[in-house]
Amino acid sequence: VPAPAKTSDEAIVAAAKRIVEQDGLEALSMQAVADAVDVRPPSLYKRFADRDSLLRTVQAEAFDDLRHSLERVPAALPPPERLRRIADVYRSFARRRRRLYAAMFYDTGDRRPEDVTMRARTAEPLIRAVTDLVGAERALPASRLLTAFVHGFVTMELSSAFRLGGNVDDAYAYGVDTLIGALVK
Amino acid sequence: VPAPAKTSDEAIVAAAKRIVEQDGLEALSMQAVADAVDVRPPSLYKRFADRDSLLRTVQAEAFDDLRHSLERVPAALPPPERLRRIADVYRSFARRRRRLYAAMFYDTGDRRPEDVTMRARTAEPLIRAVTDLVGAERALPASRLLTAFVHGFVTMELSSAFRLGGNVDDAYAYGVDTLIGALVK
């Protein structure tokens, strides 16, 4: 007599994502996820090999969300303005979903091709804009300069690293403008 | 009959730091620390309120180590060269002690003044060099631009985020030089 499924992969991932968004990565226990979908913890192992595997699926969805946000910046905008917009969308995403953003960069040790492409695809809108700005030859290091700044800035901001006063919004705008100005010339 | 102390604050912190350096933050259990200093886990609570408190002490030592490395860059060097050296020392530290570096930024939720000043003091050598380069008015946002880039770059590098090929050393030098060039003009 087959037992009917009480939940689904999608419901489990959605519950896990909600837990991470609301209470952070440390709140993501198999017990909490099981409670949210009304099964007992061992049932989750029918669908996900372990907690890391479930977390990786949440990370993949989060990177997809971020990529979709970035892709809504019109590709027709002139590259400098497009990069400003991309940088703003990126920071807004991180601030709006700060716990999820932090969890996206928790290293599960996964080095499978899918994981690599998932993360690489998120960078594509920015790389296209940088390529349009500086040309294909300089595109890779220039993209790394911009992504390192943007990721570093929001990471530090979210961990309250900017404690010397001053306006953080202005510092971000200053950084983005200075970088775009340096790349354009 | 007083029982003689079997260990010390210093020995416990040293053991904890060694564990983090060698096996990462997730290996830092009270059991592992207790084993290393040859006591039972409950004894550690005589000296540290909890695991987070011990971790914060390890973080403070790590920030001190980083600051001492940065302070060995001669203050007499011209600001652009000084900043290049500071950026290189910073990246070397993160690469040489990658697990410790990652643990330095684990957020324990501590917002006490000591914690704030500890982190702020690490930024001082860079802020001084940036001030010498761009003047006091622009020093704060310019320092944030540089630290965000440097921290973002090494964090991404250590989590294997640069997977599109190209020379990562060159990308770092390109980033640092581009930033210094943009600030100097």
Add this chain to the structure above:
DNA sequence: ACCTGAACACCGTTCAAGT
């Protein structure tokens, strides 16, 4: 005055037994 065994509430995970 410091150390420790025992205990508690929690983890992630496995597996045999249920339907």
Add this chain to the structure above:
DNA sequence: ACCTGAACACCGTTCAAGT
């Protein structure tokens, strides 16, 4: 075919009892 209680090895932490 999926679900679950029971169990295992681990956590962090507390505390009464030892010397």
